[in-house]
Structure formats: structure tokens, C-alpha cells
Amino acid sequence: MQGIAALQPYVISLFLLWAALLKLLDRRMRAQAGQTALAGLVGPARAVPALRLVGVLELAVAAALLLPPPSAAEGVAAAALSAGFLGYLAYAHRVAPTSSCGCLGAHSRPVDRRGFVRAGLLLAMSLVAIGAEPYPMDPSLVALGLAEAVVLLGLSAELDRHWLTPLRRLRVRLRRPLAPPSPGEVPLEVTLRLLYLSPAYCSASALLTSDVQDTWDEDGLRFVAYGAGRRTAVFAAPLAGGDPSAVRVALTEVPALT
Amino acid sequence: MTRSQPTDPPIDLLAAVQGEVSWFCCGTAWGPCSSTGKGACGTCNSGSLQHAWPNTSDACWSITRPDSCGVSLSRRTCGFQHRITSLCGGGSVVTSIADCGPQTDLFCGERSCCGSTCASNRLIDLTPAAYSRIASLSTGLRPCEISTP
């Protein structure tokens, strides 16, 4: 247990160091400060200074944790910071549910469950760190530290684009979850999109007063009827091929659908 | 710092501009719209003749970033009126700004055509009431011309 307590300051400090450097140095993150929940809390004009202040606080706590000797006060400071994060997330979730967190880099995703778990884990680690005393590191502790870091990174939605998105892309490439359509099947939307591209539709669209009233396939053509006031506009588009200029149109006195 | 304005003169300053028009719902209505609320201006309703504009404020511009698609647009604030004319058929509607959008930068270079007339980049989003005056809602996206009435 002593070893686990002694390990926590290193993991927490590295995490805080990363968060602080992003807040202080990442231009994109500062540019998006106005869209974070922090802007809602302190006002848009004070969002960037507030972001910098949090960065300085994180940097100070990280430095105190890293530099010997370990003390309970450092753990308490880290715990207070983590509790502050949790409180901020709760505020963001409640008051600005569509705003992003502004925690670890620029992204537009609002606060979610993973953010709360990450802050909760940091708080738990900080509480454990309060009892830290000098203790020699061994391979098993290093492995545990790495595992904790991986969990913290895995809970960081800000990093998803670096590992989760490529992983999901690979899975989609291998499994092909969206099956190709059956050959010969022409969805109505395909015909309608061809229609929208056609000079025939362009010339008649000002007359159309309804959406599609009726559609049917006959002789290799797809017929589509629209209301045009008391009249009916009927289009015919070839089922095969994609040439918009092959679309025909007629405006008829045939009454509306009955 | 956020670049609040592009350096080039806005393309809509002296003449009408062509781009893509889509529609969005607002006003705490049904479906995925329930969380949208009344938009950046606090007045947006799906049933009113309104639109979203990509440059209503610095904060809005930093989200929509039409400049990343090479388009600079004038700053126009809540209530400003635009005439949106369909490039397909010529129907038009005059609407007022009620929200910030669309996110032009996410669809850079996208093109919509009608006959031989095409327009690129998403420059405006209409409410369903406004969009359905110039096109069917089921078209989803159309080329248009944006001017001042």
C-alpha cells in the first residue's frame, strides 16, 4: 500500500503537467475557450485568463508533487484540485450541457460520463497520495503506474481521434457493417436526386406545391407525380443510368390524387 | 487569439452570393430538436421565417469558419434580413437572422446543383417554415443565392 501511495504523485503530476501545458501553450485551445463551460462560469471575456489561471494552478500542483520530499499537503492540494474539477464538470453538465469541458485540449464534445469517471479517478488517486512517503519503485509499481496512465488517457475524449477513431475505422474496414445494396435495386431517393439535378425539374420546380404524391415504375422508367396547384406535374426518369438530361416532365390537367 | 474577421473584403458586401442552403429546426420542438432551444439570438422557431448566419459574432465566426473554405462573409447580427432565392426555379423568401450557423468549415468544397447551375459551400440554414417556401423539406440541401432584400 505504501508503494501504491508513493506512486500516485508521479502519475497525477504527469497528467496535470500535460493538462497545464495544453492550457498555457495550445493556441487552438485558447481560441475555443469561449465555447467551453468555463466561459459560462466566468463570462466569455474572462474565459482565456481563467483557462490560464487553471493551467498555472495545475502546473504548481504538478511541480510540488514531482519535487521531493513528498508531503501530505501536496496530496491535499491535488485532491482539492480534483474535487474542483468534479464540481466544475457537474456545473457544466447542469448549466451548459452542450458546451465542451476545456480540460485537456480543444474539442467540441460536451462533458460526458467518461469525464466524470476521469475526475473521480484523479480524486481517488489524490486521496491515496496524501499518505505518500518515500518508497523505492519496483517493476510492478511501474507497471501499475503505466496502467493508471493508460486508464486516464482512455477516459480522455480529447484523445479519441488519436486511437479510438482509427480503431473504429479499422473495424469498419474489416467488418463492413453497412452492407452494399442489392444489385438492381434503385431506391426512390436515387431517382429523386437525379430529378433535382435535371433541367426538367429546375424548370418546373417553381410550379410544384406538394412533395411526391405518387410514384411507380413502368417500361424501365420511374414516374414521379407532384401537385402543381390544381394540376399535376409528372416526371419520368430512366431507372438505369444517371443522366439528368434524360428526365422528362409534363404539366397536366389531370386532377390531384383521389 | 481567435481571428475574428478574415482579411479579404466580404464577398456578400456588394453583390449577391451563391452557396448551399439547408434547413434546421429550433425552438425546443420534437425529436433531436428538443435540445436545440431558441438559437443564439433567443428568438428562433421552426415555424417562423428565420435563418442562421455564419457571422453573427466573433464567437459564432470562430465556430463556423467560412474563411477556411475561402469565403469571407459580412458580420450581420440578430434580426438582419436576407433574401434567399432558389437557384432551382427562382422562388425566394426573406428571412431574419435568429441563430449562428451553419458550420461551413465542416463541408468545405461541397457542391449542390440544379440543372447546369451549381453553388458551393454551406452559407445559410433556414428554418423549416422558410425552407419549405422555396423547396421541399425532403430535398435537404439546395443551391441558392443570398442577397439583401
Place this chain on the structure above:
Amino acid sequence: MTSRRQLLKSALLGGGAGVVAATALGSLGPEAAFGAAAPDVAPGAPDPDFAEGRIRSVKENTLLVLGSNMVFHRIRIVDGTSLWKLGPTTFDQAKPGDGLYARGVRMPDGVLAAEAVWLNIVNIKGHVRNITAERIHLDHKGQQVLCHRVPGKSVAIYSDAPPSGDLSLLRVGQHVQVMGAWRPDTNEVDIATVFSAH
């Protein structure tokens, strides 16, 4: 229905009786381009010829709809009203609980005589978070919306390429626009069209 279709077909292909304007190939002439001008409505104001809300009840040919602004609308389905629910559909598919947008003509008694009714139609933009069996997980303003591919109905438009029923070119991480039909009281949507810029 069949005789009406035959009439329309002959009008288009054979220049049958009752044709106002037709083309053998191509577009109508400018003389045909007239339409009833929509009444003037102040920009920013509610459009009286438009209604939005959820269906509370269906009686004969009338939909009773509660708007999100808590105003009731009576929407009459008349001959020639088009109905959309992931594509053209029939009146019996309009169910209580469905969301709708309707455009038509407001009658003196306050009823909206509908020219077009779109049931549950949504048009949302978002970030593709994941793709699983026949589903796209869309992040729309921080909300996860599950978008279902419907075989024979769903199509994708990849910028300039012709529309296709093949959605397999969509990628995790890209931004798309999904036009489709909401499944009432869920965060799920059936896809009609996915617009992808790339």
C-alpha cells in the same frame, strides 16, 4: 389509381389530352413557369401557411397537432396532399405521437388545408462517432443519435458523385448531414439521405 397513372403516363410520353406543357426531352418553357405567389409574411414572423408540432389525434381527414409553442393546429388532408414518412406515404401512416411539418393554405376557419405534410422528418448534422451493424452513431450537438440504414430506401450523396444506395464509403470521424425520419420518443432516426462532403 391505375387509370390516373395511365393518364399521367400518356400525358408525358404521348402528349395526351389535358397537357398544359410538356417536353419530349428537357425542360418546360418559361410560359409554363407561373405559380401562385405566397402571401407576404414579415421576415422573422410565424408563417400562417406552415404548421409544426406533434399529432395528438387523427379524425377522419384532419390531424390535430400540438405545436411546440403550445398552439393547436387543425391540418386537413385533402386530395393532392403529399405525405412523407421516409418517402411518399399514405394518410393511414400518420399516427398520434408523430412529429410533423406541414405547408398549405390557411382557411378562414383556421384549418390548414395541407399541400405537403412531412412526418417525423429531421435534417441533422453531426460527427460520425462509430458505424456498427447497419447503423451510424452520430454525435449531434453532444447528443448521440442512432441512424439506421433502411435497405432499399437509404442513399448517400458523396459530394459530386451520383447518389447511391451504398453507404459503405462513410467513415468514422467525418461530418455528415442526415435527412431522415425520427422514430418518435427515441434518439433514433431512419436514414433517407446522408450528405457527405467527401
